[in-house]
Amino acid sequence: MSEALLVLEDGRAFRGESYGATGTTVGEAVFSTGMTGYQETLTDPSYHRQVVVMTAPHIGNTGVNDEDDESRRIWVAGFVVRDPARRPANWRSTGTLDAELVAHGVVGISGVDTRALTRHLRDRGAMRVGISTEVLDADALLARVLAAPSMSGADLAPEVTTEAAYVVPAVGEKRYTISALDLGIKAATPRHLAELGVETHVLPATATAAELLAAGPDGVFLSNGPGDPAASDYAVDAVKGVLDARRPLFGICFGNQILGRALGLGTYKLPFGHRGLNQPVLDRVTDSVRVTSQNHGFAVDALLDRATDTPYGRVEVSHVGLNDQVVEGLRCLDVPAFSVQFHPEAAAGPHDAAPLFQRFVDLMEDNRAEA
Numbered sequence: 212m213s214e215a216l217l218v219l220e221d222g223r224a225f226r227g228e229s230y231g232a233t234g235t236t237v238g239e240a241v242f243s244t245g246m247t248g249y250q251e252t253l254t255d256p257s258y259h260r261q262v263v264v265m266t267a268p269h270i271g272n273t274g275v276n277d278e279d280d281e282s283r284r285i286w287v288a289g290f291v292v293r294d295p296a297r298r299p300a301n302w303r304s305t306g307t308l309d310a311e312l313v314a315h316g317v318v319g320i321s322g323v324d325t326r327a328l329t330r331h332l333r334d335r336g337a338m339r340v341g342i343s344t345e346v347l348d349a350d351a352l353l354a355r356v357l358a359a360p361s362m363s364g365a366d367l368a369p370e371v372t373t374e375a376a377y378v379v380p381a382v383g384e385k386r387y388t389i390s391a392l393d394l395g396i397k398a399a400t401p402r403h404l405a406e407l408g409v410e411t412h413v414l415p416a417t418a419t420a421a422e423l424l425a426a427g428p429d430g431v432f433l434s435n436g437p438g439d440p441a442a443s444d445y446a447v448d449a450v451k452g453v454l455d456a457r458r459p460l461f462g463i464c465f466g467n468q469i470l471g472r473a474l475g476l477g478t479y480k481l482p483f484g485h486r487g488l489n490q491p492v493l494d495r496v497t498d499s500v501r502v503t504s505q506n507h508g509f510a511v512d513a514l515l516d517r518a519t520d521t522p523y524g525r526v527e528v529s530h531v532g533l534n535d536q537v538v539e540g541l542r543c544l545d546v547p548a549f550s551v552q553f554h555p556e557a558a559a560g561p562h563d564a565a566p567l568f569q570r571f572v573d574l575m576e577d578n579r580a581e582a
């Protein structure tokens with residue numbers, strides 16, 4: 212086992228062993244409390260430029276398989292685990308996580324006290340971090356960390372989006388056609404929509420409103436994605452055009468933040484974000500609590516107790532995080548648009564939020580009836 216070093220931008224250092232590829236990497240340190248679903252986490256484009264610390268102590272137990280990737284590659288900038296599985300076992304497993312990280316050139320570290328590291332990030336906030344198997348002097352690695360760009364102000368969707376448009380067909384009879392703005396879309400999303408008879412036309416992140424509306428879709432979807440929503444003005448402009456056209460619109464995570472901005476609301480950086488599979492949310496539309504999968508470091512700033520007037524009519528906060536009262540969803544009252552900050556497409560789950568895809572289909576159906 213070769214040695215590896217992790218240094219945070221405030222100077223706190225952890226020593227461990229090399230896990231995955233060797234080399235040096237820097238990114239934003241964030242922690243995820245998911246006990247399962249590491250393959251989906253690694254391949255979720257929203258984690259681009261982030262070094263993910265897994266709080267669950269045993270990672271890699273089920274290996275990796277050919278079915279669970281959310282995109283064409285691993286996006287995390289680095290991976291931090293406590294005690295990697297020595298012998299993965301699962302009926303779908305086709306390889307080990309360690310070998311997969313090596314194949315994708317992802318630098319990781321194991322044997323770290325991830326509990327101490329997580330408590331540090333929770334107390335001091337998300338910050339830049341470096342991991343290296345070659346720069347083993349803490350001051351030298353710290354200098355590399357301090358030279359790295361910060362997540363605030365980073366426009367990253369164009370770095371992860373599809374180069375060319377593509378279509379995901381409906382399963383069975385096609386009942387609706389939508390355009391999806393790929394800000395970092397996960398494979399699970401069009402798959403869920405397809406099950407409801409939706410054909411999804413996925414367009415690159417910089418697609419304009421005219422391009423999103425060109426094929427006369429029944430609705431427009433805004434995906435999740437990496438980076439700071441305050442830096443993606445092109446997507447905000449595209450969404451304004453879709454709202455002007457009063458086309459049904461549904462956004463998830465980054466898409467929720469972009470809808471918020473298009474309505475004139477602000478966004479801000481959370482101290483350490485929400486990442487995990489057990490985040491409780493109050494759904495004010497159905498007056499029920501949903502346990503949700505989340506992965507966000509930014510949030511929308513909106514009034515919780517009453518609707519806000521916007522250039523597109525009134526918007527209200529439809530979902531509120533029960534751990535910290537953060538805005539977790541928006542519902543427009545005068546245009547057919549809504550969004551959530553969490554993940555109805557979540558794999559490995561939970562599935563409490565999955566009915567939101569049906570809510571989008573219902574919105575498209577209502578809009579057709581009105582037309």
Ligand SMILES: NC(=O)CC[C@H](N)C(=O)O
Pocket residue numbers: 257434435436437438439440463464465466506507508509510
């Ligand atoms: N999963 C996402 O879409 C993340 C959105 C945004 N990059 C954030 O961190 O808040």
